[in-house]
Amino acid sequence: MIEYYQHRARKRFGQNFLQDASVIKQIMHSINATPEDRLLEIGPGKGALTQSLLDSGAQLDAVELDKDLIPILNQRFANKLNFNLHQGNALKFNLDSLNTAPNRLRVVGNLPYNISTPLIFHLLNKIGTICDMHFMLQKEVVKRLAASPGSSYWGRLSIMTQYHCYVEHLFNVSPGAFNPPPQIDSAIVRLVPHAVLPHPTKHYELLKRVVREAFSQRRKTLRNTLKVLLSDAEIKAASVDSDLRPERLDLAAFVRLARQLAISNPLA
Template structure:
Protein backbone atom coordinates (compact mmCIF):
# COMPACT_ATOMS: atom_id res chain seq x y z
CA UNK A 1 0.00 0.00 0.00
CA UNK A 2 1.39 3.39 -1.00
CA UNK A 3 1.56 5.98 1.70
CA UNK A 4 -0.06 9.29 0.81
CA UNK A 5 0.82 12.15 3.07
CA UNK A 6 1.24 15.85 2.60
CA UNK A 7 4.66 17.26 3.35
CA UNK A 8 4.22 20.62 5.07
CA UNK A 9 6.49 23.37 3.82
CA UNK A 10 9.15 24.16 6.38
CA UNK A 11 9.86 27.70 7.39
CA UNK A 12 13.47 27.03 8.30
CA UNK A 13 14.19 25.81 4.75
CA UNK A 14 12.27 28.75 3.28
CA UNK A 15 10.06 26.31 1.37
CA UNK A 16 7.28 27.50 -0.92
CA UNK A 17 6.14 24.70 -3.22
CA UNK A 18 5.19 25.52 -6.79
CA UNK A 19 1.81 24.09 -7.81
CA UNK A 20 0.48 26.25 -10.68
CA UNK A 21 0.45 24.02 -13.81
CA UNK A 22 0.56 27.01 -16.18
CA UNK A 23 3.65 28.47 -14.49
CA UNK A 24 5.34 25.03 -14.37
CA UNK A 25 4.73 24.57 -18.11
CA UNK A 26 6.10 28.04 -18.86
CA UNK A 27 9.28 27.37 -16.86
CA UNK A 28 9.81 24.00 -18.56
CA UNK A 29 9.36 25.67 -21.95
CA UNK A 30 11.97 28.32 -21.04
CA UNK A 31 14.45 25.61 -19.97
CA UNK A 32 13.68 23.45 -23.04
CA UNK A 33 15.59 20.40 -21.75
CA UNK A 34 16.54 17.74 -24.30
CA UNK A 35 17.56 14.11 -24.28
CA UNK A 36 21.23 13.57 -23.54
CA UNK A 37 21.67 16.81 -21.56
CA UNK A 38 22.94 16.92 -17.95
CA UNK A 39 20.54 18.76 -15.66
CA UNK A 40 20.85 19.60 -11.97
CA UNK A 41 17.77 20.61 -10.01
CA UNK A 42 18.43 22.32 -6.69
CA UNK A 43 15.71 21.92 -4.07
CA UNK A 44 13.17 19.90 -6.08
CA UNK A 45 10.65 20.07 -3.22
CA UNK A 46 7.77 17.75 -4.07
CA UNK A 47 8.87 17.39 -7.69
CA UNK A 48 6.70 20.00 -9.47
CA UNK A 49 9.40 20.68 -12.09
CA UNK A 50 11.18 17.33 -11.72
CA UNK A 51 8.51 15.39 -13.57
CA UNK A 52 8.67 17.58 -16.67
CA UNK A 53 12.49 17.68 -16.63
CA UNK A 54 12.65 13.87 -16.50
CA UNK A 55 10.07 13.65 -19.29
CA UNK A 56 12.53 15.42 -21.61
CA UNK A 57 14.84 12.38 -21.45
CA UNK A 58 17.68 14.47 -19.97
CA UNK A 59 19.86 12.99 -17.21
CA UNK A 60 18.70 14.68 -14.00
CA UNK A 61 20.55 14.97 -10.69
CA UNK A 62 18.55 16.56 -7.88
CA UNK A 63 20.09 18.06 -4.73
CA UNK A 64 17.71 18.14 -1.75
CA UNK A 65 18.53 19.04 1.85
CA UNK A 66 15.21 18.19 3.57
CA UNK A 67 15.38 14.56 4.75
CA UNK A 68 11.58 14.35 4.92
CA UNK A 69 11.34 14.95 1.18
CA UNK A 70 13.82 12.22 0.22
CA UNK A 71 11.35 9.29 0.47
CA UNK A 72 8.67 11.31 -1.37
CA UNK A 73 11.03 12.07 -4.27
CA UNK A 74 12.44 8.54 -4.28
CA UNK A 75 8.90 7.10 -4.33
CA UNK A 76 7.81 9.32 -7.22
CA UNK A 77 10.89 9.18 -9.44
CA UNK A 78 13.29 6.52 -8.08
CA UNK A 79 12.33 3.97 -10.77
CA UNK A 80 13.36 6.24 -13.62
CA UNK A 81 16.79 5.50 -15.08
CA UNK A 82 17.59 9.18 -15.76
CA UNK A 83 16.92 10.27 -12.14
CA UNK A 84 19.53 10.48 -9.40
CA UNK A 85 18.96 11.88 -5.92
CA UNK A 86 21.73 13.60 -3.93
CA UNK A 87 20.85 14.40 -0.33
CA UNK A 88 22.83 17.39 0.81
CA UNK A 89 23.25 21.13 1.09
CA UNK A 90 23.54 22.83 -2.32
CA UNK A 91 25.69 25.57 -0.70
CA UNK A 92 28.38 22.98 0.04
CA UNK A 93 27.76 20.70 -2.93
CA UNK A 94 30.71 20.08 -5.28
CA UNK A 95 29.13 20.26 -8.74
CA UNK A 96 32.37 18.95 -10.29
CA UNK A 97 31.41 15.47 -9.09
CA UNK A 98 28.51 15.48 -11.60
CA UNK A 99 30.48 16.36 -14.72
CA UNK A 100 33.94 17.46 -15.76
CA UNK A 101 33.01 18.45 -19.32
CA UNK A 102 33.11 22.23 -19.91
CA UNK A 103 29.71 23.97 -20.15
CA UNK A 104 27.84 20.69 -19.75
CA UNK A 105 25.62 21.26 -16.71
CA UNK A 106 22.25 23.00 -16.90
CA UNK A 107 21.21 24.14 -13.41
CA UNK A 108 17.56 24.66 -12.42
CA UNK A 109 15.93 25.61 -9.13
CA UNK A 110 13.02 27.18 -7.30
CA UNK A 111 15.44 28.63 -4.75
CA UNK A 112 14.52 29.32 -1.12
CA UNK A 113 14.87 33.07 -0.66
CA UNK A 114 17.20 32.73 2.33
CA UNK A 115 19.93 30.94 0.33
CA UNK A 116 19.53 32.41 -3.16
CA UNK A 117 22.39 34.95 -3.05
CA UNK A 118 25.03 32.73 -1.39
CA UNK A 119 24.05 29.85 -3.69
CA UNK A 120 24.47 31.98 -6.82
CA UNK A 121 27.94 33.03 -5.59
CA UNK A 122 28.78 29.34 -4.96
CA UNK A 123 27.67 28.44 -8.51
CA UNK A 124 29.73 31.28 -10.01
CA UNK A 125 32.80 29.34 -8.84
CA UNK A 126 31.74 26.53 -11.21
CA UNK A 127 30.85 28.61 -14.28
CA UNK A 128 33.34 26.70 -16.43
CA UNK A 129 31.14 23.60 -16.01
CA UNK A 130 27.79 25.33 -16.44
CA UNK A 131 25.96 25.92 -19.73
CA UNK A 132 23.08 27.88 -18.22
CA UNK A 133 21.02 28.39 -15.05
CA UNK A 134 17.27 28.96 -14.70
CA UNK A 135 16.09 30.07 -11.26
CA UNK A 136 12.87 31.09 -9.61
CA UNK A 137 13.84 33.88 -7.21
CA UNK A 138 12.32 36.74 -5.33
CA UNK A 139 11.45 39.36 -7.98
CA UNK A 140 13.58 42.03 -6.30
CA UNK A 141 16.62 39.69 -6.44
CA UNK A 142 16.09 39.17 -10.19
CA UNK A 143 15.83 42.95 -10.62
CA UNK A 144 19.17 43.30 -8.85
CA UNK A 145 20.73 40.58 -11.03
CA UNK A 146 19.55 42.31 -14.23
CA UNK A 147 20.17 45.90 -13.03
CA UNK A 148 22.13 48.53 -14.92
CA UNK A 149 24.50 51.12 -13.44
CA UNK A 150 22.99 54.28 -12.02
CA UNK A 151 20.06 52.90 -10.03
CA UNK A 152 19.54 51.61 -6.52
CA UNK A 153 19.37 47.96 -7.68
CA UNK A 154 22.92 48.08 -9.08
CA UNK A 155 25.35 46.59 -6.56
CA UNK A 156 27.64 43.70 -5.66
CA UNK A 157 25.24 40.99 -6.84
CA UNK A 158 24.60 42.68 -10.24
CA UNK A 159 28.29 43.30 -10.90
CA UNK A 160 29.68 39.89 -9.91
CA UNK A 161 26.93 37.95 -11.71
CA UNK A 162 27.22 40.10 -14.86
CA UNK A 163 31.01 39.70 -14.77
CA UNK A 164 30.47 35.94 -15.24
CA UNK A 165 27.07 35.69 -16.97
CA UNK A 166 24.54 37.18 -19.33
CA UNK A 167 21.35 37.85 -17.33
CA UNK A 168 17.80 37.58 -18.72
CA UNK A 169 14.75 38.44 -16.57
CA UNK A 170 12.27 36.09 -18.29
CA UNK A 171 8.91 36.60 -16.50
CA UNK A 172 7.28 37.29 -13.15
CA UNK A 173 5.26 34.86 -11.02
CA UNK A 174 2.63 35.91 -8.46
CA UNK A 175 2.36 34.46 -4.91
CA UNK A 176 -0.71 32.37 -5.82
CA UNK A 177 1.46 29.94 -7.83
CA UNK A 178 2.91 28.59 -4.56
CA UNK A 179 1.80 26.74 -1.47
CA UNK A 180 2.05 28.42 0.98
CA UNK A 181 1.92 31.71 -0.97
CA UNK A 182 5.00 33.84 -0.21
CA UNK A 183 4.53 37.49 0.78
CA UNK A 184 6.44 38.69 -2.28
CA UNK A 185 6.38 38.33 -6.06
CA UNK A 186 8.80 35.94 -7.72
CA UNK A 187 10.49 35.92 -11.12
CA UNK A 188 12.29 33.54 -13.44
CA UNK A 189 15.82 34.45 -14.47
CA UNK A 190 18.19 32.85 -16.98
CA UNK A 191 21.95 33.16 -16.36
CA UNK A 192 24.25 32.14 -19.21
CA UNK A 193 27.99 32.06 -18.41
CA UNK A 194 30.01 34.07 -20.95
CA UNK A 195 32.18 31.96 -23.22
CA UNK A 196 34.57 34.92 -23.35
CA UNK A 197 34.42 37.37 -20.43
CA UNK A 198 33.49 40.85 -21.75
CA UNK A 199 35.70 42.56 -19.13
CA UNK A 200 38.23 40.04 -17.77
CA UNK A 201 39.97 41.10 -14.55
CA UNK A 202 43.56 40.12 -13.78
CA UNK A 203 42.29 38.60 -10.53
CA UNK A 204 38.53 38.22 -10.02
CA UNK A 205 39.08 37.82 -6.25
CA UNK A 206 40.45 41.37 -6.17
CA UNK A 207 37.45 42.51 -8.21
CA UNK A 208 35.17 40.97 -5.55
CA UNK A 209 37.18 42.77 -2.87
CA UNK A 210 36.95 46.17 -4.57
CA UNK A 211 33.21 45.77 -5.25
CA UNK A 212 32.50 44.65 -1.67
CA UNK A 213 34.41 47.61 -0.20
CA UNK A 214 32.83 50.08 -2.62
CA UNK A 215 29.27 49.04 -1.74
CA UNK A 216 29.84 48.65 2.01
CA UNK A 217 28.79 52.28 2.28
CA UNK A 218 27.07 52.92 -1.02
CA UNK A 219 26.09 56.51 -0.20
CA UNK A 220 29.73 57.56 0.16
CA UNK A 221 32.09 58.48 -2.68
CA UNK A 222 34.58 55.94 -4.04
CA UNK A 223 37.43 58.04 -2.65
CA UNK A 224 36.03 57.37 0.83
CA UNK A 225 34.88 53.77 0.51
CA UNK A 226 38.03 52.54 -1.26
CA UNK A 227 40.60 54.45 0.80
CA UNK A 228 41.75 51.24 2.52
CA UNK A 229 42.63 49.72 -0.89
CA UNK A 230 43.36 52.53 -3.35
CA UNK A 231 44.29 56.18 -2.82
CA UNK A 232 42.87 59.03 -4.91
CA UNK A 233 45.84 58.91 -7.32
CA UNK A 234 45.37 55.17 -7.96
CA UNK A 235 41.61 55.66 -8.55
CA UNK A 236 42.34 58.47 -11.03
CA UNK A 237 45.04 56.35 -12.71
CA UNK A 238 42.35 53.71 -13.33
CA UNK A 239 40.38 56.35 -15.26
CA UNK A 240 37.73 56.65 -12.56
CA UNK A 241 36.39 59.80 -10.91
CA UNK A 242 36.83 59.32 -7.15
CA UNK A 243 33.99 61.74 -6.36
CA UNK A 244 31.41 59.35 -7.86
CA UNK A 245 29.31 56.96 -5.78
CA UNK A 246 29.77 53.22 -6.46
CA UNK A 247 26.37 52.79 -8.13
CA UNK A 248 27.45 55.26 -10.86
CA UNK A 249 30.23 52.98 -12.12
CA UNK A 250 29.82 50.26 -14.72
CA UNK A 251 31.44 46.82 -14.64
CA UNK A 252 34.37 47.88 -16.85
CA UNK A 253 35.29 50.69 -14.42
CA UNK A 254 35.28 48.28 -11.45
CA UNK A 255 37.54 45.91 -13.42
CA UNK A 256 39.98 48.80 -14.06
CA UNK A 257 40.04 49.57 -10.33
CA UNK A 258 40.66 45.89 -9.50
CA UNK A 259 43.47 45.70 -12.08
CA UNK A 260 45.04 48.81 -10.54
CA UNK A 261 44.91 47.09 -7.16
CA UNK A 262 46.49 43.96 -8.72
CA UNK A 263 49.36 46.08 -10.10
CA UNK A 264 49.81 47.74 -6.72
CA UNK A 265 49.81 44.36 -4.94
CA UNK A 266 52.38 42.78 -7.28
CA UNK A 267 54.60 45.91 -7.13
CA UNK A 268 54.37 45.97 -3.31
Protein backbone atom coordinates in the same frame (compact mmCIF):
# COMPACT_ATOMS: atom_id res chain seq x y z
CA MET B 1 -2.94 22.70 -9.74
CA ILE B 2 -0.41 19.94 -8.96
CA GLU B 3 -1.51 17.13 -6.61
CA TYR B 4 0.45 17.29 -3.33
CA TYR B 5 1.80 14.69 -0.95
CA GLN B 6 1.40 15.41 2.75
CA HIS B 7 4.29 17.57 3.90
CA ARG B 8 4.17 20.82 5.84
CA ALA B 9 6.37 23.57 4.39
CA ARG B 10 9.16 24.57 6.74
CA LYS B 11 10.13 28.19 7.24
CA ARG B 12 13.70 27.31 8.23
CA PHE B 13 14.20 25.82 4.77
CA GLY B 14 12.41 28.73 3.07
CA GLN B 15 9.97 26.30 1.49
CA ASN B 16 7.25 27.55 -0.87
CA PHE B 17 6.19 24.72 -3.16
CA LEU B 18 5.38 25.55 -6.76
CA GLN B 19 1.92 24.24 -7.66
CA ASP B 20 0.70 26.15 -10.72
CA ALA B 21 0.77 23.92 -13.81
CA SER B 22 0.74 26.89 -16.21
CA VAL B 23 3.85 28.38 -14.55
CA ILE B 24 5.61 25.00 -14.71
CA LYS B 25 4.80 24.85 -18.42
CA GLN B 26 6.30 28.35 -18.91
CA ILE B 27 9.44 27.36 -17.04
CA MET B 28 9.85 24.19 -19.08
CA HIS B 29 9.37 26.15 -22.30
CA SER B 30 12.15 28.52 -21.17
CA ILE B 31 14.52 25.67 -20.26
CA ASN B 32 13.69 23.63 -23.40
CA ALA B 33 15.38 20.51 -22.02
CA THR B 34 16.28 17.66 -24.39
CA PRO B 35 17.35 14.02 -23.91
CA GLU B 36 20.96 15.07 -24.58
CA ASP B 37 21.03 17.41 -21.55
CA ARG B 38 22.55 16.83 -18.13
CA LEU B 39 20.46 18.68 -15.55
CA LEU B 40 20.93 19.55 -11.89
CA GLU B 41 17.80 20.57 -10.00
CA ILE B 42 18.39 22.39 -6.73
CA GLY B 43 15.60 22.04 -4.17
CA PRO B 44 13.13 19.79 -6.00
CA GLY B 45 10.71 19.96 -3.06
CA LYS B 46 7.82 17.60 -3.80
CA GLY B 47 8.81 17.25 -7.44
CA ALA B 48 6.45 19.64 -9.24
CA LEU B 49 9.14 20.66 -11.73
CA THR B 50 11.07 17.38 -11.42
CA GLN B 51 8.37 15.40 -13.23
CA SER B 52 8.49 17.65 -16.28
CA LEU B 53 12.29 17.67 -16.32
CA LEU B 54 12.35 13.87 -16.31
CA ASP B 55 9.71 13.72 -19.03
CA SER B 56 12.12 15.64 -21.28
CA GLY B 57 14.37 12.56 -21.29
CA ALA B 58 17.32 14.47 -19.85
CA GLN B 59 19.59 12.93 -17.22
CA LEU B 60 18.58 14.63 -13.95
CA ASP B 61 20.42 14.91 -10.64
CA ALA B 62 18.51 16.58 -7.82
CA VAL B 63 19.81 17.98 -4.52
CA GLU B 64 17.34 18.25 -1.62
CA LEU B 65 18.19 19.40 1.92
CA ASP B 66 14.98 18.37 3.70
CA LYS B 67 15.35 14.70 4.74
CA ASP B 68 11.58 14.35 5.07
CA LEU B 69 11.14 15.05 1.36
CA ILE B 70 13.55 12.31 0.29
CA PRO B 71 11.00 9.44 0.71
CA ILE B 72 8.39 11.45 -1.20
CA LEU B 73 10.79 12.06 -4.10
CA ASN B 74 11.96 8.44 -4.10
CA GLN B 75 8.37 7.20 -4.08
CA ARG B 76 7.62 9.26 -7.16
CA PHE B 77 10.83 8.97 -9.16
CA ALA B 78 13.16 6.22 -7.91
CA ASN B 79 12.05 3.96 -10.78
CA LYS B 80 13.15 6.55 -13.35
CA LEU B 81 16.42 5.51 -14.98
CA ASN B 82 17.32 9.14 -15.70
CA PHE B 83 16.93 10.28 -12.04
CA ASN B 84 19.54 10.47 -9.30
CA LEU B 85 18.71 12.03 -5.91
CA HIS B 86 21.24 13.55 -3.49
CA GLN B 87 20.31 14.49 0.08
CA GLY B 88 22.36 17.45 1.23
CA ASN B 89 23.03 21.17 1.24
CA ALA B 90 23.33 22.69 -2.24
CA LEU B 91 25.76 25.27 -0.84
CA LYS B 92 28.17 22.42 -0.13
CA PHE B 93 27.37 20.24 -3.12
CA ASN B 94 30.39 19.41 -5.26
CA LEU B 95 29.47 19.89 -8.91
CA ASP B 96 32.65 18.02 -9.90
CA SER B 97 31.10 14.84 -8.47
CA LEU B 98 28.68 14.79 -11.41
CA ASN B 99 31.57 14.26 -13.85
CA THR B 100 30.02 16.44 -16.53
CA ALA B 101 31.92 17.74 -19.52
CA PRO B 102 32.92 21.43 -19.36
CA ASN B 103 30.08 23.83 -20.15
CA ARG B 104 27.52 21.02 -20.26
CA LEU B 105 25.66 21.12 -16.93
CA ARG B 106 22.28 22.89 -16.93
CA VAL B 107 21.20 24.04 -13.46
CA VAL B 108 17.58 24.73 -12.52
CA GLY B 109 15.64 25.31 -9.34
CA ASN B 110 13.04 27.08 -7.27
CA LEU B 111 15.63 28.49 -4.88
CA PRO B 112 14.83 29.14 -1.22
CA TYR B 113 14.97 32.90 -0.75
CA ASN B 114 17.21 32.62 2.33
CA ILE B 115 20.11 31.02 0.40
CA SER B 116 19.65 32.35 -3.14
CA THR B 117 22.49 34.89 -3.16
CA PRO B 118 25.19 32.70 -1.52
CA LEU B 119 24.13 29.81 -3.75
CA ILE B 120 24.57 31.89 -6.90
CA PHE B 121 28.06 32.89 -5.75
CA HIS B 122 28.80 29.21 -5.05
CA LEU B 123 27.77 28.27 -8.59
CA LEU B 124 29.79 31.13 -10.11
CA ASN B 125 32.88 29.51 -8.59
CA LYS B 126 32.20 26.51 -10.85
CA ILE B 127 31.06 28.45 -13.89
CA GLY B 128 33.32 26.47 -16.25
CA THR B 129 31.16 23.41 -15.66
CA ILE B 130 27.86 25.14 -16.43
CA CYS B 131 26.00 25.60 -19.72
CA ASP B 132 23.19 27.74 -18.29
CA MET B 133 21.05 28.32 -15.20
CA HIS B 134 17.31 28.90 -14.81
CA PHE B 135 16.08 29.91 -11.37
CA MET B 136 12.92 30.94 -9.60
CA LEU B 137 13.97 33.72 -7.24
CA GLN B 138 12.55 36.58 -5.25
CA LYS B 139 11.76 39.28 -7.84
CA GLU B 140 13.97 41.78 -6.01
CA VAL B 141 16.94 39.41 -6.38
CA VAL B 142 16.28 39.04 -10.12
CA LYS B 143 16.20 42.83 -10.43
CA ARG B 144 19.60 42.96 -8.76
CA LEU B 145 20.99 40.27 -11.06
CA ALA B 146 19.75 42.04 -14.20
CA ALA B 147 20.43 45.63 -13.07
CA SER B 148 22.36 48.23 -15.05
CA PRO B 149 24.82 50.84 -13.73
CA GLY B 150 23.03 53.80 -12.22
CA SER B 151 20.15 51.71 -10.93
CA SER B 152 19.52 51.39 -7.20
CA TYR B 153 19.60 47.60 -7.77
CA TRP B 154 23.14 47.70 -9.22
CA GLY B 155 25.59 46.21 -6.74
CA ARG B 156 27.96 43.37 -5.86
CA LEU B 157 25.57 40.61 -7.01
CA SER B 158 24.93 42.38 -10.35
CA ILE B 159 28.61 42.98 -11.08
CA MET B 160 30.03 39.59 -10.14
CA THR B 161 27.22 37.73 -11.92
CA GLN B 162 27.46 39.84 -15.07
CA TYR B 163 31.24 39.44 -15.11
CA HIS B 164 30.56 35.74 -15.82
CA CYS B 165 27.08 35.62 -17.34
CA TYR B 166 24.51 37.20 -19.58
CA VAL B 167 21.42 37.76 -17.40
CA GLU B 168 17.84 37.68 -18.67
CA HIS B 169 14.77 38.41 -16.52
CA LEU B 170 12.25 36.10 -18.21
CA PHE B 171 8.91 36.56 -16.41
CA ASN B 172 7.32 37.21 -13.03
CA VAL B 173 5.38 34.73 -10.89
CA SER B 174 2.65 35.74 -8.42
CA PRO B 175 2.45 34.40 -4.85
CA GLY B 176 -0.65 32.36 -5.73
CA ALA B 177 1.48 29.95 -7.77
CA PHE B 178 2.92 28.52 -4.53
CA ASN B 179 1.78 26.61 -1.49
CA PRO B 180 2.05 28.28 0.94
CA PRO B 181 2.00 31.63 -0.91
CA PRO B 182 5.09 33.74 -0.11
CA GLN B 183 4.75 37.36 0.98
CA ILE B 184 6.62 38.60 -2.09
CA ASP B 185 6.56 38.24 -5.87
CA SER B 186 8.93 35.86 -7.63
CA ALA B 187 10.56 35.84 -11.05
CA ILE B 188 12.33 33.46 -13.43
CA VAL B 189 15.84 34.39 -14.50
CA ARG B 190 18.19 32.87 -17.07
CA LEU B 191 21.97 33.05 -16.60
CA VAL B 192 24.17 32.07 -19.53
CA PRO B 193 27.97 32.07 -19.10
CA HIS B 194 29.75 34.33 -21.59
CA ALA B 195 31.56 32.44 -24.35
CA VAL B 196 34.12 35.26 -24.17
CA LEU B 197 34.29 37.45 -21.06
CA PRO B 198 33.40 41.06 -22.01
CA HIS B 199 35.83 42.53 -19.45
CA PRO B 200 38.35 39.85 -18.44
CA THR B 201 40.89 40.50 -15.72
CA LYS B 202 44.00 38.76 -14.44
CA HIS B 203 43.12 40.14 -11.02
CA TYR B 204 39.79 38.47 -10.32
CA GLU B 205 40.33 38.15 -6.55
CA LEU B 206 41.19 41.84 -6.38
CA LEU B 207 38.08 42.64 -8.42
CA LYS B 208 35.95 40.82 -5.85
CA ARG B 209 37.68 42.75 -3.07
CA VAL B 210 37.25 46.15 -4.75
CA VAL B 211 33.56 45.52 -5.46
CA ARG B 212 32.92 44.30 -1.90
CA GLU B 213 34.60 47.38 -0.38
CA ALA B 214 32.95 49.79 -2.79
CA PHE B 215 29.45 48.63 -1.87
CA SER B 216 30.10 48.18 1.86
CA GLN B 217 28.66 51.70 2.26
CA ARG B 218 26.94 52.29 -1.04
CA ARG B 219 25.68 55.78 -0.22
CA LYS B 220 29.25 57.07 0.21
CA THR B 221 31.63 58.10 -2.57
CA LEU B 222 34.41 55.87 -3.85
CA ARG B 223 36.93 58.18 -2.20
CA ASN B 224 35.53 57.08 1.16
CA THR B 225 34.62 53.45 0.55
CA LEU B 226 37.87 52.53 -1.23
CA LYS B 227 40.29 54.52 0.94
CA VAL B 228 41.55 51.34 2.63
CA LEU B 229 42.59 50.04 -0.81
CA LEU B 230 43.26 52.99 -3.10
CA SER B 231 44.15 56.64 -2.68
CA ASP B 232 42.23 59.37 -4.43
CA ALA B 233 45.06 59.71 -6.95
CA GLU B 234 45.11 55.96 -7.61
CA ILE B 235 41.36 55.89 -8.23
CA LYS B 236 41.79 58.73 -10.74
CA ALA B 237 44.71 56.84 -12.35
CA ALA B 238 42.18 54.12 -13.20
CA SER B 239 40.15 56.76 -15.11
CA VAL B 240 37.45 56.72 -12.41
CA ASP B 241 35.92 59.77 -10.72
CA SER B 242 36.45 59.32 -6.98
CA ASP B 243 33.48 61.59 -6.25
CA LEU B 244 31.06 59.05 -7.70
CA ARG B 245 29.05 56.56 -5.69
CA PRO B 246 29.76 52.92 -6.57
CA GLU B 247 26.39 52.36 -8.23
CA ARG B 248 27.42 54.81 -11.00
CA LEU B 249 30.34 52.64 -12.17
CA ASP B 250 30.04 49.96 -14.83
CA LEU B 251 31.82 46.61 -14.78
CA ALA B 252 34.70 47.88 -16.92
CA ALA B 253 35.45 50.63 -14.38
CA PHE B 254 35.64 48.10 -11.54
CA VAL B 255 38.02 45.96 -13.62
CA ARG B 256 40.24 49.04 -14.09
CA LEU B 257 40.21 49.67 -10.34
CA ALA B 258 41.27 46.07 -9.68
CA ARG B 259 44.13 46.45 -12.14
CA GLN B 260 45.17 49.70 -10.47
CA LEU B 261 45.15 47.98 -7.07
CA ALA B 262 47.45 45.30 -8.46
CA ILE B 263 49.84 48.00 -9.72
CA SER B 264 49.72 50.19 -6.61
CA ASN B 265 49.82 47.40 -4.04
CA PRO B 266 51.22 44.13 -5.47
CA LEU B 267 50.82 42.47 -2.07
CA ALA B 268 47.09 43.31 -1.75
